[in-house]
Amino acid sequence: MSADEIDYNIVFPDAGTTERHWKGTKEPVVILLGWAGCKDKHLSKYSSIYNEQGCVTIRYTAPLKTVFISESFGYKELSSTALKLLEILYDYEVENSPIFFHIFSNGGFMLFRYMVELLHSDKQFSSLCVIGAVVDSAPGNANIRGALRALSATLGPNISPLLRYFLLALFAVTVFLLRVVLYPLTKFIHKNHYDAVQDRPPAWPHFHLYSRADQVIRHRDIEQFMDTLKKKGVPVDSYDFVSSSHVCHFRDFPEQYTRKCRSFLVACMKDLEGAEMKNVYKVSETWKRN
Known part of the structure; x- marks a missing residue:
């Protein structure tokens, strides 16, 4: 691929599956944004949840350096x-199809933040119809310990201990200075993902899947984020898996996780159909009066 391209995967379902589930309506397009260090073979397991439901899926995971370095230094590469x-x-x-997001951890949420901003401000995307978002294990806010756990897990076991400690120390110092100590000033240059989406949230429904056992993203950060969105009129639902670790809810509870994701998608599609019917009714009434 050229430097201007990104490494994504798109999957189209077979026509029979689409017709069986959506009965002539436009099938949803599900955009899956992976967690930092996520391999495509892992993300593809999540996309199958939706492919088997007759949806188009696009999956992408941002590079590690972009998530852990560019964002930490305030460079908006994403x-x-x-x-x-x-x-x-x-x-x-x-x-022209309904758009649906499935976002994982801060790595996916950082990218989601910029997509939300574009949907808010760019005329090119004003006609896109986003119907909802599943948010898995996110977002977290200024949690250096959790970020270090995520980076350590992402580096893997093959890196030398000396290099591992150096990278973790450098990352911790950088994040602490730029995102904690100096954040009251640096936020005017580059607001973090948590505050950016919280301050100007999208209107579509959100469904947060999280766990109190998560050692990377604090459950209270997610709950506070949800409370803020609710106060701003955003429809928000959630489910606490209680015992599963970070981005492992599907691994530990595959049937329950799949059922909840599909049920939320179907509910969002029904809300869309209801809104379209209301618009048709309004147009019809206007025509009759004229």
């Missing part, structure tokens, strides 16, 4: 990635 991901919808001519 903004251009967000733009390319939304342009994919036009490349494959699915921009």
Whole structure:
């Protein structure tokens, strides 16, 4: 691929599956944004939840350096990635389909933040119809200990201990200075993902899947985020798996996880159909009066 391209995967379901589930309506396009260090073979297991439901899926995971370095230093590299991901919808001519997000951890949520900003501000994307978002194990806020756990797990066992400790120490110092000590000033230059989406949230429904046993993202950060969105009128639902670790809810509870994701998607599609019917009714009444 060229330097301007991103490494994504798109899957189209067979026509029979789509017709069986959506009965002539446009099938949803589900955009899955992986956690930092996520391999595509893992993300593809989640996309199968939706492919088997007759949906188109686009899956992408941001590079580690972008999540842990660029964002920490305030470089908005993910903004251009967000733009390319939304342009994919036009490349494959699915921009008129309902759009649905499935986001994992802070790595996915950082990218989601920029996609939300583009959907708010860019005229090119004003016609896109986003119907909802599943948010798995996110977002976290200024949790250095959790971020270090995530980075350590991402580095893997093959890296030398000396290099591991050096990278973790450098990351901890950088994040502490820029995102904690100096954040009252640096936020005017580069607001973090948690505050950015919380301050100007999208209107579509959110469904947060999390666990109190998560050692990377604190459950109270997620709960506080949900409370803020609710106060701003955003429909928010959630489920606490209680015992599963970070982004392991599907691994530990596959049937329950799948059922909840599909049920939420179907509910979002029904809400869309209801809204369209209301618009049709309004147009019809206007026509009759005229």
